[in-house]
Amino acid sequence: MEKLIAQLNALDLKLSSIGFANALISYDALTQAPKKAVNARAQAMEGLSTFYYDAFITPEVKSLLDTLHEHLEELDHATKGKVRVLRDQYESLACIPAQEYAAFHALVAKSSVAWEEAKEKSDFSIFAQLLEQVISSTKKFIDYRGKDIPRYDQMLDDYEKGLTMAKADVFFDELRETIVPLLKRIQEEGMDIQKDFLDMSYDKAGQKAFSEFMMEALGFRMDAGILGESVHPFTINMSRDDVRITTRYQENEMISTIASTIHETGHALYEQNVDEDYGLSCIATGTSMGIHESQSRMFENNFGRSKAFWSQYLPKLKEQFPKQLQNVSLEAFYKAINVVTPSLIRVDADELTYSLHIMIRYEMEKRIMGEDLDVNELPKIWNDLYEAYIGIRPENDGEGILQDVHWSEGLMGYFPSYALGSAYAVQFVNAMSKEVDIDQALEDGDFKPINAWLEKHIHRFGSTKTPEEILLDATGEPFNPKYYSDYLVNKFSSVYGLS
Amino acid sequence: MEKLIAQLNALDLKLSSIGFANALISYDALTQAPKKAVNARAQAMEGLSTFYYDAFITPEVKSLLDTLHEHLEELDHATKGKVRVLRDQYESLACIPAQEYAAFHALVAKSSVAWEEAKEKSDFSIFAQLLEQVISSTKKFIDYRGKDIPRYDQMLDDYEKGLTMAKADVFFDELRETIVPLLKRIQEEGMDIQKDFLDMSYDKAGQKAFSEFMMEALGFRMDAGILGESVHPFTINMSRDDVRITTRYQENEMISTIASTIHETGHALYEQNVDEDYGLSCIATGTSMGIHESQSRMFENNFGRSKAFWSQYLPKLKEQFPKQLQNVSLEAFYKAINVVTPSLIRVDADELTYSLHIMIRYEMEKRIMGEDLDVNELPKIWNDLYEAYIGIRPENDGEGILQDVHWSEGLMGYFPSYALGSAYAVQFVNAMSKEVDIDQALEDGDFKPINAWLEKHIHRFGSTKTPEEILLDATGEPFNPKYYSDYLVNKFSSVYGLS
Numbered sequence: 001m002e003k004l005i006a007q008l009n010a011l012d013l014k015l016s017s018i019g020f021a022n023a024l025i026s027y028d029a030l031t032q033a034p035k036k037a038v039n040a041r042a043q044a045m046e047g048l049s050t051f052y053y054d055a056f057i058t059p060e061v062k063s064l065l066d067t068l069h070e071h072l073e074e075l076d077h078a079t080k081g082k083v084r085v086l087r088d089q090y091e092s093l094a095c096i097p098a099q100e101y102a103a104f105h106a107l108v109a110k111s112s113v114a115w116e117e118a119k120e121k122s123d124f125s126i127f128a129q130l131l132e133q134v135i136s137s138t139k140k141f142i143d144y145r146g147k148d149i150p151r152y153d154q155m156l157d158d159y160e161k162g163l164t165m166a167k168a169d170v171f172f173d174e175l176r177e178t179i180v181p182l183l184k185r186i187q188e189e190g191m192d193i194q195k196d197f198l199d200m201s202y203d204k205a206g207q208k209a210f211s212e213f214m215m216e217a218l219g220f221r222m223d224a225g226i227l228g229e230s231v232h233p234f235t236i237n238m239s240r241d242d243v244r245i246t247t248r249y250q251e252n253e254m255i256s257t258i259a260s261t262i263h264e265t266g267h268a269l270y271e272q273n274v275d276e277d278y279g280l281s282c283i284a285t286g287t288s289m290g291i292h293e294s295q296s297r298m299f300e301n302n303f304g305r306s307k308a309f310w311s312q313y314l315p316k317l318k319e320q321f322p323k324q325l326q327n328v329s330l331e332a333f334y335k336a337i338n339v340v341t342p343s344l345i346r347v348d349a350d351e352l353t354y355s356l357h358i359m360i361r362y363e364m365e366k367r368i369m370g371e372d373l374d375v376n377e378l379p380k381i382w383n384d385l386y387e388a389y390i391g392i393r394p395e396n397d398g399e400g401i402l403q404d405v406h407w408s409e410g411l412m413g414y415f416p417s418y419a420l421g422s423a424y425a426v427q428f429v430n431a432m433s434k435e436v437d438i439d440q441a442l443e444d445g446d447f448k449p450i451n452a453w454l455e456k457h458i459h460r461f462g463s464t465k466t467p468e469e470i471l472l473d474a475t476g477e478p479f480n481p482k483y484y485s486d487y488l489v490n491k492f493s494s495v496y497g498l499s
Numbered sequence: 500m501e502k503l504i505a506q507l508n509a510l511d512l513k514l515s516s517i518g519f520a521n522a523l524i525s526y527d528a529l530t531q532a533p534k535k536a537v538n539a540r541a542q543a544m545e546g547l548s549t550f551y552y553d554a555f556i557t558p559e560v561k562s563l564l565d566t567l568h569e570h571l572e573e574l575d576h577a578t579k580g581k582v583r584v585l586r587d588q589y590e591s592l593a594c595i596p597a598q599e600y601a602a603f604h605a606l607v608a609k610s611s612v613a614w615e616e617a618k619e620k621s622d623f624s625i626f627a628q629l630l631e632q633v634i635s636s637t638k639k640f641i642d643y644r645g646k647d648i649p650r651y652d653q654m655l656d657d658y659e660k661g662l663t664m665a666k667a668d669v670f671f672d673e674l675r676e677t678i679v680p681l682l683k684r685i686q687e688e689g690m691d692i693q694k695d696f697l698d699m700s701y702d703k704a705g706q707k708a709f710s711e712f713m714m715e716a717l718g719f720r721m722d723a724g725i726l727g728e729s730v731h732p733f734t735i736n737m738s739r740d741d742v743r744i745t746t747r748y749q750e751n752e753m754i755s756t757i758a759s760t761i762h763e764t765g766h767a768l769y770e771q772n773v774d775e776d777y778g779l780s781c782i783a784t785g786t787s788m789g790i791h792e793s794q795s796r797m798f799e800n801n802f803g804r805s806k807a808f809w810s811q812y813l814p815k816l817k818e819q820f821p822k823q824l825q826n827v828s829l830e831a832f833y834k835a836i837n838v839v840t841p842s843l844i845r846v847d848a849d850e851l852t853y854s855l856h857i858m859i860r861y862e863m864e865k866r867i868m869g870e871d872l873d874v875n876e877l878p879k880i881w882n883d884l885y886e887a888y889i890g891i892r893p894e895n896d897g898e899g900i901l902q903d904v905h906w907s908e909g910l911m912g913y914f915p916s917y918a919l920g921s922a923y924a925v926q927f928v929n930a931m932s933k934e935v936d937i938d939q940a941l942e943d944g945d946f947k948p949i950n951a952w953l954e955k956h957i958h959r960f961g962s963t964k965t966p967e968e969i970l971l972d973a974t975g976e977p978f979n980p981k982y983y984s985d986y987l988v989n990k991f992s993s994v995y996g997l998s
Contacts, residue, residue, distance in 0.1 A: 013542065013546055014546045014549060014550065016542075016543070016546065017542070017543040017544070017545070017546025017547045017549075017550070018546070018547070018550070020539070020540075020543035020546075021520035021523075021524065021543065021547060024520075024523055024524060024527060025520065025523060028523060028527070032725060033725075033741060034721075034722055034723050034724050034725055034740070034741055035722045035723075036720070036722045036723040036740035036741065037723070037737065037738065037740055037741035039738075039740065040519070040737060040738030040739075040740055040741060040778070040779050041519075041737070041738075041741070043512065043515075043516070043778065043779045044515070044516040044519035044520065044737070044738075044779060045516070046516070047512055047513045047515065047516025047517070047519075047779075048516045048517070048520060050513060050516075051513065051516070051517070051550045051554070055550070221535070222533075223533055223534040223535045224533050224534075224535040224536070225533050226531060226532075226533055238536065238539060238540070238543070239536065239538075239539030239540075239543075240539075241533070241535035241536055241538065241539055242532060242533055242535065242536035242539060242540070279539070279542065280539050280542045280543060280546075
């Protein structure tokens with residue numbers, strides 16, 4: 001058995017070295033690589049994925065994983081996790097022919113660049129053909145599995161083990177029933193909230209300095225990661241000791257930058273606090289998109305849009321931007337950063353309407369995967385849904401269907417985890433509050449007890465537990481979206497002075 | 500035969516994808532990666548090198564390369580080049596046990612970081628132990644080849660095919676005979692040259708802006724590369740369409756920054772102008788360190804320290820730095836940037852004394868590889884040689900033995916190619932001048948005819964020709980160092996008003 005475990009660890013390390021390279025290539029591509037680099041990069045990624053595939057998808061590896069799986073109960077926690085993660089990967093990969101798998105990596109490298117150009121020029125036609133190819137490859141890959149389960153159910157499960165359209169429908173229906181009437185009440189009865197000071201110009205250098213200050217204050221280990229800049233903010237990890245987040249600076253949207261930085265720092269803390277003993281490994285990373293998003297949303301919203309938090313940090317923000325903020329009270333600032341405004345851009349959405357943006361993507365993905373839509377119809381479907389759910393219509397594709405990077409990278413089935421993450425976050429915070437005086441910690445700007453709780457119950461496990469296990473063990477109950485809808489109603493009724 | 504060539508191309512592409520990843524990881528490590536990243540990066544590089552080794556060092560690849568080599572004359576030019584380059588690589592790699600090869604990559608990743616810290620703190624002891632390990636691994640690897648040729652001769656040949664200690668001794672003796680008496684005459688009889696305006700403070704942003712302007716003016720394709728920042732300037736290429744150079748900005752050493760940028764741009768142009776048809780391949784990069792350095796030295800010295808060049812660019816530099824340079828004439832500027840000052844730092848050395856710095860490294864490497872020196876003695880040997888050859892002694896290891904990155908990366912036998920490159924450069928310029936009015940081109944700031952000549956005779960071939968073939972075909976004769984010594988005597992006699 002020891003010999004088998006050694007083989008597993010050697011395989012894991014080798015595969016992880018390709019993962020490391022791919023992560024760095026992606027980070028580089030999205031932050032600084034020159035335009036012309038795209039073709040050779042696509043060739044290189046194709047070559048690397050061939051190495052990965054050839055080393056992984058072999059009868060020997062299959063038999064190794066199966067044998068270890070038969071003796072699962074004899075294995076230690078980390079090894080169990082590796083077997084589970086690699087078997088899942090094996091299963092979804094083995095059915096895809098090697099050449100198609102390599103070609104898909106090359107395709108995605110190109111489509112990401114096309115998306116970036118299309119977004120810049122607000123021209124969907126630049127991206128349409130490559131998106132079409134990404135969609136059809138994705139469908140084909142799912143179909144190769146030969147399972148009698150709807151495509152999109154399988155995709156949801158890939159990102160969030162156990163999630164199905166049936167469950168997601170229940171969750172979204174519940175959210176819709178909470179958010180839509182609440183939004184209506186806010187618009188009809190809510191008090192006016194002043195936020196003109198947030199719309200003023202804040203210089204980029206100051207935003208950068210405050211972003212770096214914030215990261216460190218939240219517990220980001222500054223010698224184990226960097227803050228970069230990209231069109232769309234993201235977090236990527238080469239290892240727990242090299243976790244990179246990006247943000248983007250817009251002069252008239254300071255609070256959006258800061259919220260992004262806090263959000264990505266939430267992701268980063270998860271990665272930086274994975275058990276050190278796991279080393280470079282498939283288990284040394286967050287377990288699911290939903291749990292990951294719960295960490296980022298918790299920092300962004302539950303902490304980063306709370307009054308307690310800003311009682312500590314508003315004075316610091318004022319030091320950075322005295323001119324713009326000198327006469328702003330804590331109460332006024334708190335309300336301003338929680339203004340509810342139906343808007344077009346997901347990443348700029350307020351906490352309340354955010355899930356509506358996700359619902360739109362969820363419904364589109366359901367249709368894309370279940371039907372044979374013409375890719376050229378997608379912008380119109382997108383715009384119609386925005387009009388129907390949020391009440392406003394994008395004027396161009398840049399502020400419409402082109403706003404998110406995900407589809408260009410083949411990430412479909414991923415969006416629902418964003419909404420799920422917000423709901424998990426509230427459930428976690430509820431459990432945490434039984435052991436930690438969260439408001440006090442926020443008022444003190446002392447993230448040690450908060451991060452200690454998160455590390456103990458969530459972060460350190462990396463991918464060795466499933467999302468369900470994490471939720472159950474950390475909160476004592478399975479996923480319960482009620483915490484989230486209650487939280488939304490309480491918070492926004494209070495912000496808008498509704499009785 | 501067609502099938503064999505297809506196999507060769509597939510192998511080449513796969514191996515090049517690892518090369519791509521390694522190049523990016525190195526660039527990242529030296530420009531932005533966080534400190535703590537080092538261990539996981541070393542693990543990842545070890546994993547990648549295992550993939551490389553396992554895919555390359557097999558009986559099948561050996562037989563493929565041998566068979567193609569037997570039919571060399573039937574192959575096209577590019578394929579011939581691939582067979583030659585890969586056979587050379589195979590030969591030096593196959594004798595090294597796989598695990599040791601992987602471990603060496605991990606070692607180098609760590610020693611580079613230790614070197615950086617040691618340099619920062621001027622403390623050789625931080626680096627000593629890892630340097631010791633790099634040296635002993637390097638010796639062992641050479642010895643594995645089992646050749647009855649002195650170690651250092653084999654290492655010189657690795658970087659510059661055909662070079663031996665015997666040949667290098669002749670070259671350096673000749674240089675010493677030229678430079679030492681010339682230097683003495685300059686110090687005794689040469690006119691005083693004013694350069695106080697170069698010692699003034701020049702802001703970093705201005706240096707950066709001028710560096711970018713310069714790169715583009717010299718012909719760097721700005722959409723196929725970037726300018727980064729690092730402790731030690733370097734050039735690295737992921738592909739011909741992604742060539743990265745770095746420089747470093749020191750407020751009181753503006754001209755050193757600009758010279759570095761011009762130097763690295765010379766390297767970059769070589770890489771950017773390799774035949775596009777070669778794609779991602781082992782032949783799509785410069786053929787030897789000596790030829791590479793001839794391109795960088797040519798731009799830095801033969802062009803970038805000429806009067807004709809600055810007749811075009813001094814006015815632009817004055818636009819960037821009006822305060823510091825407004826009263827400086829072309830003549831005064833030209834002399835100032837060609838001042839000869841014996842100094843401690845190689846990369847800041849003037850054109851004349853530069854080769855003395857190389858001679859010191861050459862002599863040390865000869866001893867390190869030929870004898871059993873204690874690594875702790877190296878700083879003293881270094882300092883003694885500086886005193887003997889250049890007449891000044893480093894006061895600490897930061898300005899002594901720790902100044903160069905090369906040894907930390909296992910690059911030994913590499914330095915001599917720097918001096919060789921300067922000599923090649925003059926021979927190339929001499930040949931170019933028969934077809935191109937170089938002074939006119941420089942005065943016009945028109946690098947098209949210059950780059951066209953370089954592309955035609957040198958760049959486009961990548962690694963498909965040996966250094967000897969390049970020299971012979973481009974200049975009509977084998978390497979002749981006389982061009983270089985004549986050039987040095989003429990130029991510096993004139994700068995210093997010696998009859």
